[in-house]
Amino acid sequence: MTAITCYIRWNVSPEIFSVGQLSIRYYGLFMVVAFLAASTVFYRILKGEGESLFLLPVTANAVFLGTLVGARLGECLFYFPEYYLKNPLEIIIPFHDGKYTGIGGLSSHGAAFAILIALYFTAKTLKKPALWLIDRVCVTVPLAAFFIRLGNLANSEILGTETSLPWGFIFESRGEHFPRHPVQLYEAACYLTVFFVIYSFYRRKRHDTRQGTVLGLLLTLIFFPRFILEIFKAPISEFDMYSLLSTGQYLSLFFAFAGVALLAMISD
Numbered sequence: 001m002t003a004i005t006c007y008i009r010w011n012v013s014p015e016i017f018s019v020g021q022l023s024i025r026y027y028g029l030f031m032v033v034a035f036l037a038a039s040t041v042f043y044r045i046l047k048g049e050g051e052s053l054f055l056l057p058v059t060a061n062a063v064f065l066g067t068l069v070g071a072r073l074g075e076c077l078f079y080f081p082e083y084y085l086k087n088p089l090e091i092i093i094p095f096h097d098g099k100y101t102g103i104g105g106l107s108s109h110g111a112a113f114a115i116l117i118a119l120y121f122t123a124k125t126l127k128k129p130a131l132w133l134i135d136r137v138c139v140t141v142p143l144a145a146f147f148i149r150l151g152n153l154a155n156s157e158i159l160g161t162e163t164s165l166p167w168g169f170i171f172e173s174r175g176e177h178f179p180r181h182p183v184q185l186y187e188a189a190c191y192l193t194v195f196f197v198i199y200s201f202y203r204r205k206r207h208d209t210r211q212g213t214v215l216g217l218l219l220t221l222i223f224f225p226r227f228i229l230e231i232f233k234a235p236i237s238e239f240d241m242y243s244l245l246s247t248g249q250y251l252s253l254f255f256a257f258a259g260v261a262l263l264a265m266i267s268d
Contacts, residue, residue, distance in 0.1 A: 007179040011172040014155045030151030035064070037147060038140035041199070045136050049206075059122060059137060066118035067111045074110010078247055079237045108145070109251040115141075131211035138218040139202050142195035145222075146188050153184035159234045160186075181232040190229065194221045210266045219259025227252040 016024045043056055076084040076091050084091055119137060123130040152158045156171045160181030168179025198217055205213075230248040240246040245253075 006166050008167065008169045008182075009172055010153075010156065010169045012154060012156075013173065026154030027151040030147045030154065034144040034147035034151075035060070038063075038144040041140045041143060042136065045139060045202075055126065055128075055133075058126065059119070059133065062118040062122040063115055063137065066115035070114020070117075071106035071108065071111040074107030074113065078107055078110060078251065079239075108148075109248070109255070112255060129211055131215065135202075135211060135214035138214045139195075139199055141218060142191040142198060142222065145191040146195065149184045149188040149191065153182065153188075158184055160184075160232045161234050163232075180234070183229060183232050186229050186232065187226070190225045191222070194218070197221065212262055212266045216259045216263035216266065219255050220263065221259075223252040223256035223259065227256060 012026070014025050014027060016026060016029065018024070039056065039060055042059065043053070045051075046053055046055055072091060115137075116134065119134050120130045123133040126133070149158075156173050159171065159174075160169075160183040162168075163179055163181045165179070165181070167182065169182045170176060170179050198214060198221070201217065202214060227249050230246050230252060233246070233248065235241045235246065237247060240248075
């Protein structure tokens with residue numbers, strides 16, 4: 001008896017349309033949607049607490065810059081440090097050997113580091129408690145991450161390992177003929193679930209919890225599952241091929257334990 005397979009053949013072009021040299025891509029569209037969705041939630045938080053709406057554009061700029069800088073530096077220094085320390089200009093210059101290559105590769109762990117730093121200094125500038133501001137931004141983060149992972153799927157990037165499960169994706173746009181775990185969707189589902197949990201917690205408990213609680217919950221609920229989901233990702237660097245744990249797993253453990261430690265500290 002022959003087994004019936006029903007793998008999903010993914011052959012979506014990452015480009016929606018192009019006009020001359022200008023192209024509109026799904027990843028860029030999902031990034032915009034992520035930014036707008038997170039900004040809408042943050043707006044509702046500020047309005048519900050009677051805070052100045054001036055905090056919205058200032059905080060959004062800090063998050064945007066933190067994401068842009070941190071994600072790129074994280075990709076280069078966490079995953080390919082030897083190469084980029086020898087060729088530091090290629091971190092920001094999209095050319096290699098005289099050919100245009102674009103700036104590829106972004107690290108969500110690097111973005112997380114940079115966003116926290118950017119929000120800390122933004123809070124100091126605004127004369128607001130840093131953990132107060134960070135907590136409220138953290139409510140929005142999983143929702144934005146959900147849309148970004150959908151963008152990764154549209155781009156056929158952040159690939160999973162090979163699988164025989166019936167929901168495996170065959171990324172035909174990459175010239176592949178075997179199914180992979182759709183880790184983009186695994187993570188997207190995780191992030192959307194965490195968003196509803198944290199948003200519900202914030203609405204019910206914001207007056208009864210200490211500053212830093214939402215941050216601690218976010219780090220714990222995002223990065224412990226992320227540690228597990230990294231198992232289903234294809235290796236990114238040579239280090240990942242031979243190490244007991246991947247770079248993403250080490251970084252996820254760091255953030256997850258930081259979340260647990262923060263919750264333990266503020267509960268004393």
